Amino acid sequence: MAESEMIGGRPAAEPGDATGDATVAGMAGMAGVAGVAGSSRAAAAPRGASGPQLEGKVALVTGAASGIGHATAVRLHSAGARLALLDLDDAGGSAAESQLGGLFVHADVGQPADWARAVDRVVSELGRIDIVHLNAGVTTPEADLTAITDEQYRRICAANIDGVFFGARAVVPAMEAGGGGAIVVTASIAGLTAFSPDPVYTLTKHAVVTFVRALAPQLSSKNITINAICPGLVDTPLLGPDARELAAAANFPLIPVTDVAEAVYGRVIASETGQAFVCQVSREPTAYRFAGVPGPGGGAAGRTPPEGLAGEEERRRR
Numbered sequence: 306m307a308e309s310e311m312i313g314g315r316p317a318a319e320p321g322d323a324t325g326d327a328t329v330a331g332m333a334g335m336a337g338v339a340g341v342a343g344s345s346r347a348a349a350a351p352r353g354a355s356g357p358q359l360e361g362k363v364a365l366v367t368g369a370a371s372g373i374g375h376a377t378a379v380r381l382h383s384a385g386a387r388l389a390l391l392d393l394d395d396a397g398g399s400a401a402e403s404q405l406g407g408l409f410v411h412a413d414v415g416q417p418a419d420w421a422r423a424v425d426r427v428v429s430e431l432g433r434i435d436i437v438h439l440n441a442g443v444t445t446p447e448a449d450l451t452a453i454t455d456e457q458y459r460r461i462c463a464a465n466i467d468g469v470f471f472g473a474r475a476v477v478p479a480m481e482a483g484g485g486g487a488i489v490v491t492a493s494i495a496g497l498t499a500f501s502p503d504p505v506y507t508l509t510k511h512a513v514v515t516f517v518r519a520l521a522p523q524l525s526s527k528n529i530t531i532n533a534i535c536p537g538l539v540d541t542p543l544l545g546p547d548a549r550e551l552a553a554a555a556n557f558p559l560i561p562v563t564d565v566a567e568a569v570y571g572r573v574i575a576s577e578t579g580q581a582f583v584c585q586v587s588r589e590p591t592a593y594r595f596a597g598v599p600g601p602g603g604g605a606a607g608r609t610p611p612e613g614l615a616g617e618e619e620r621r622r623r
C-alpha cells in the first residue's frame with residue numbers, strides 16, 4: 306500500500322490511559338437496529354453467527370475493501386444484512402462484492418457528488434439504508450508540520466472529515482425514510498488523545514468524535530443513533546512496517562480487526578447514541594467519559610447557557 310496510507314513511525318499514545326472512567330450514559334434510549342473475523346481481510350463468517358439478526362436490513366460501509374471496513378462488512382453480512390460496499394479501491398471492492406454479495410460502489414467519500422450517486426444507487430438497487438459505517442480513512446506520511454504539503458493536508462481532511470460529514474448528510478434522509486437506524490463512525494484513540502506522531506490525523510479524528518457527539522440529539526428525533534469507535538493500534542494495512550516494528554519491540558499487542566468489527570456491530574444493535582467507544586485489546590468497548598468544562602465565574606458562577614446555546618457537558622450538568 307502507499308506510504309501515505311500508513312501510520313508512520315511510532316505506536317499510538319498510551320492506549321491504556323485513554324479511557325478515563327467508563328460510563329454508558331445513553332442519551333436517546335432508542336432501539337438502534339436491534340429490532341431488526343487477525344488479518345486485514347477477514348474470512349466470511351458463517352451466516353447466522355451469534356447476536357441479533359439483521360435480516361432485511363441494508364448496511365452501507367465505507368472503506369469496505371480493506372481492514373476494519375472489510376471486517377465489519379463480513380460481520381454485518383454474517384448477521385444477515387445486505388451490503389453496500391463503498392471504496393476507491395476497485396480491485397478490493399469488487400473482491401469484497403464477490404465474497405459477500407451486495408453491491409460495490411466506487412466512491413471517493415470526500416466528494417459530495419459521489420455520495421449523491423452512491424446513495425441513489427444503493428436505494429434503487431437494495432431498496433433502503435438502515436446501517437451506515439463511515440469508516441474510510443487515511444493517515445499522513447509526515448509528522449513535521451512544516452513539511453506537510455497542501456495536497457497531503459487536503460487529502461486526509463477529505464477522507465477523514467469530509468467523508469464523515471458528506472456521508473452523514475447524504476444517508477440520513479434515506480435512513481429516516483426507512484424508519485431510522487444506526488450510524489457508526491470510525492474515529493481513533495487519536496480522536497481522544499494528542500497523538501503527536503501524526504498531528505493532522507489527530508485533528509481529523511478529534512473533529513469527527515465531536516461531530517458525532519454534537520449531531521446525536523438531532524438524529525435521535527429521526528430514530529437514528531450515531532456513535533464513534535476509537536480503536537488503538539489495529540492489525541490492518543494502515544499500519545506501516547515502522548509502527549509494526551515498534552509495537553513488536555515494545556511487546557505491544559495489535560487489536561485483531563475482527564474485534565473492531567464486533568465493536569461496530571455492538572453499536573449497531575445497541576440503543577446508546579452520541580458516545581465514543583474506546584476499543585483496545587482484551588477490553589470490552591468502553592464509552593469514554595469526557596471531563597466537564599468550567600463555566601462562568603464571579604457573579605455568574607453556576608449559570609448555564611440556555612438550552613439552544615448549551616453544549617452536551619453543560620446540558621448534562623443541569
Ligand SMILES: NC(=O)c1ccc[n+]([C@@H]2O[C@H](COP(=O)([O-])OP(=O)(O)OC[C@H]3O[C@@H](n4cnc5c(N)ncnc54)[C@H](O)[C@@H]3O)[C@@H](O)[C@H]2O)c1
Binds near residue numbers: 367393394414539
Ligand atoms: N489500523 C489502525 O491502527 C487504526 C486505528 C484507529 C483507527 N483507524 C481508522 O480506521 C479506519 C479504517 O482504517 P484501516 O485500518 O481499516 O485501513 P485500511 O487502509 O486497511 O482501509 C482503509 C480503506 O479506506 C479506503 N479509502 C481511503 N480513502 C478513501 C476515500 N477517500 N474514499 C473511499 N475509500 C477510501 C481505502 O481504499 C481502504 O480500502 C480509518 O478511518 C482509520 O483512520 C485505524
